[in-house]
Amino acid sequence: MNHSTHTETSMQACIAACSHCHQVCLQTAMNHCLEAGGKHVAADHFRLIMNCAEICQTSANFQLSGSAFHRRVCEVCAEVCEACAVDCEKIGGMDECVAACRACAKSCRQMASVQH
Amino acid sequence: MNHSTHTETSMQACIAACSHCHQVCLQTAMNHCLEAGGKHVAADHFRLIMNCAEICQTSANFQLSGSAFHRRVCEVCAEVCEACAVDCEKIGGMDECVAACRACAKSCRQMASVQH
Amino acid sequence: MNHSTHTETSMQACIAACSHCHQVCLQTAMNHCLEAGGKHVAADHFRLIMNCAEICQTSANFQLSGSAFHRRVCEVCAEVCEACAVDCEKIGGMDECVAACRACAKSCRQMASVQH
Amino acid sequence: MNHSTHTETSMQACIAACSHCHQVCLQTAMNHCLEAGGKHVAADHFRLIMNCAEICQTSANFQLSGSAFHRRVCEVCAEVCEACAVDCEKIGGMDECVAACRACAKSCRQMASVQH
Numbered sequence: 001m002n003h004s005t006h007t008e009t010s011m012q013a014c015i016a017a018c019s020h021c022h023q024v025c026l027q028t029a030m031n032h033c034l035e036a037g038g039k040h041v042a043a044d045h046f047r048l049i050m051n052c053a054e055i056c057q058t059s060a061n062f063q064l065s066g067s068a069f070h071r072r073v074c075e076v077c078a079e080v081c082e083a084c085a086v087d088c089e090k091i092g093g094m095d096e097c098v099a100a101c102r103a104c105a106k107s108c109r110q111m112a113s114v115q116h
Numbered sequence: 117m118n119h120s121t122h123t124e125t126s127m128q129a130c131i132a133a134c135s136h137c138h139q140v141c142l143q144t145a146m147n148h149c150l151e152a153g154g155k156h157v158a159a160d161h162f163r164l165i166m167n168c169a170e171i172c173q174t175s176a177n178f179q180l181s182g183s184a185f186h187r188r189v190c191e192v193c194a195e196v197c198e199a200c201a202v203d204c205e206k207i208g209g210m211d212e213c214v215a216a217c218r219a220c221a222k223s224c225r226q227m228a229s230v231q232h
Numbered sequence: 233m234n235h236s237t238h239t240e241t242s243m244q245a246c247i248a249a250c251s252h253c254h255q256v257c258l259q260t261a262m263n264h265c266l267e268a269g270g271k272h273v274a275a276d277h278f279r280l281i282m283n284c285a286e287i288c289q290t291s292a293n294f295q296l297s298g299s300a301f302h303r304r305v306c307e308v309c310a311e312v313c314e315a316c317a318v319d320c321e322k323i324g325g326m327d328e329c330v331a332a333c334r335a336c337a338k339s340c341r342q343m344a345s346v347q348h
Numbered sequence: 349m350n351h352s353t354h355t356e357t358s359m360q361a362c363i364a365a366c367s368h369c370h371q372v373c374l375q376t377a378m379n380h381c382l383e384a385g386g387k388h389v390a391a392d393h394f395r396l397i398m399n400c401a402e403i404c405q406t407s408a409n410f411q412l413s414g415s416a417f418h419r420r421v422c423e424v425c426a427e428v429c430e431a432c433a434v435d436c437e438k439i440g441g442m443d444e445c446v447a448a449c450r451a452c453a454k455s456c457r458q459m460a461s462v463q464h
Contacts, residue, residue: 019251023296030166030297034159041157043150044416050146051415057289058406064255065262067399068392069428076420083417135367139412146413160300167299173405174290180371181378183283184276185315188308196301262398266391273389275382282378 007114014074014107015063021081021104022056025049028088028097039091049097052084056104063111075112081105123230130190130223131179137197137220138172141165144204144213155207165213168200172220179227191228197221239346246306246339247295253313253336254288257281260320260329271323281329284316288336295343307344313337355462362422362455363411369429369452370404373397376436376445387439397445400432404452411459423460429453 029049033040040046059077062070085101088094145165149156156162175193178186201217204210261281265272272278291309294302317333320326377397381388388394407425410418433449436442 015255019255023247023251023292026293026296030163031159034157034162037157041150041153043147043414046150047146047413047415051410051413051417054406054409055417055421058402060255061258061402062399064258065395065399066391067395069399069403069424069431072424072427073403076417076424079420080417131371135371139363139367139408142409142412159298163297163299167294167297167301170290170293171301171305174286176371177286177374178283180374181279181283182275183279185283185287185308185312188311189287192301192304192308195304199301262395263391266389266394269389273382273385275379278382279378 010107010110010114011063011070014111015060017100017104017107018056018060018063018077021100022053022060024097024100025053025056025084028094029053032094036093045087045091048080048084048087052080052101055080059108071112071114074108078105078108078112081108126223126226126230127179127186130227131176133216133220133223134172134176134179134193137216138169138176140213140216141169141172141200144210145169148210152209161203161207164196164200164203168196168217171196175224187228187230190224194221194224194228197224242339242342242346243295243302246343247292249332249336249339250288250292250295250309253332254285254292256329256332257285257288257316260326261285264326268325277319277323280312280316280319284312284333287312291340303344303346306340310337310340310344313340358455358458358462359411359418362459363408365448365452365455366404366408366411366425369448370401370408372445372448373401373404373432376442377401380442384441393435393439396428396432396435400428400449403428407456419460419462422456426453426456426460429456 029046033046033049055073055077059070059073062073067073081101082105085098085105088097088101145162149162149165171189171193175186175189178189183189197217198221201214201221204213204217261278265278265281287305287309291302291305294305299305313333314337317330317337320329320333377394381394381397403421403425407418407421410421415421429449430453433446433453436445436449
């Protein structure tokens with residue numbers, strides 16, 4: 001596999017990871033968290049999971065549109081996803097969300113570090 | 117003022133109303149509601165105010181991009197804004213949000229009913 | 233399969249169709265269309281494919297967040313997708329986009345007609 | 349004016365700058381650029397102005413929702429806005445867009461550098 005095909009494949013994987021993480025975070029926040037209440041609707045936690053959903057959407061959209069700035073957005077996305085994974089793990093009962101955030105953080109860190 | 121100038125002016129006003137309502141709903145939900153807790157984070161209320169923020173953003177974007185479907189989005193936006201105004205009024209303490217939703221609903225209903 | 237499980241399954245399928253259509257439209261517009269030029273960047277076509285990407289994103293988000301208004305957004309989404317499919321087919325060379333729009337329109341029409 | 353009031357005022361100004369830049373970029377791209385054609389629909393230019401519109405929307409939303417990561421998004425937003433201003437200036441005929449991008453870049457750089 002040559003360099004550009006490899007980049008293309010990595011990007012499709014990263015778009016899929018961002019899109020999955022966006023969906024899981026939004027669905028978890030707006031259904032599981034709102035219905036569970038308590039620590040699940042604590043301001044810091046709820047903000048983080050909603051912000052994670054939004055930056056994943058933006059990161060996917062930058063990659064889909066071939067933006068020259070996609071690595072910069074992936075870098076921020078990885079940080080937000082990592083923080084969201086840690087927070088969801090601490091509260092508990094959100095294993096799917098933790099896994100989606102960890103996978104997206106890893107994929108975005110790889111995209112962010114690719115040389116152009 | 118001729119017909120097309122009038123339409124143009126109405127659309128700029130509607131974009132401004134949608135953008136303002138998006139901002140007020142998002143800021144109210146993610147700060148006031150999360151910090152107040154109780155009825156402010158009840159699932160149905162919180163979903164409605166967040167959905168209102170999102171459809172206002174989409175409605176503004178359809179008008180900004182000159183979409184042939186902007187009236188259809190304005191129509192749905194007006195319904196969501198109206199429901200959100202009623203719900204925020206019932207819970208109380210969110211007067212700015214009620215006013216922004218009412219103004220946006222009115223402006224979107226007007227846009228939706230313009231003949232093309 | 234009982235009624236609510238059936239609804240749940242249909243919604244997951246519709247979220248997947250909207251998310252796929254969003255991705256294909258955005259990627260096609262911002263890469264294939266911009267690079268092909270000519271009819272591919274005609275104002276009406278380009279607006280339609282970008283608006284289709286946006287309403288699909290909003291439709292997916294309304295369903296993911298459990299919105300009471302998701303059927304209304306699905307209804308508009310189906311109309312935009314249908315129009316986009318027809319336009320992409322007329323211009324030609326965008327078979328993946330036509331298929332994604334047709335599948336999303338069908339799934340959204342089904343969601344819009346579900347009794348609640 | 350104390351520190352937190354000053355931060356609050358700066359953030360409201362930055363939200364307004366991001367929202368204005370989002371609107372001007374989206375409206376310019378989808379109307380002026382698509383209708384002018386030629387250099388205005390060159391892939392690199394069109395991608396940049398659309399990406400600028402999107403990151404401004406995300407930057408405004410992170411600030412509106414009180415995100416702990418808003419400075420990181422503002423930093424990336426400032427870079428994209430700066431690049432977009434340079435590109436629009438080179439092509440010409442988009443003075444409002446150049447001004448909106450420059451103002452947003454300046455405001456976002458200030459937000460990004462605030463000590464917390």
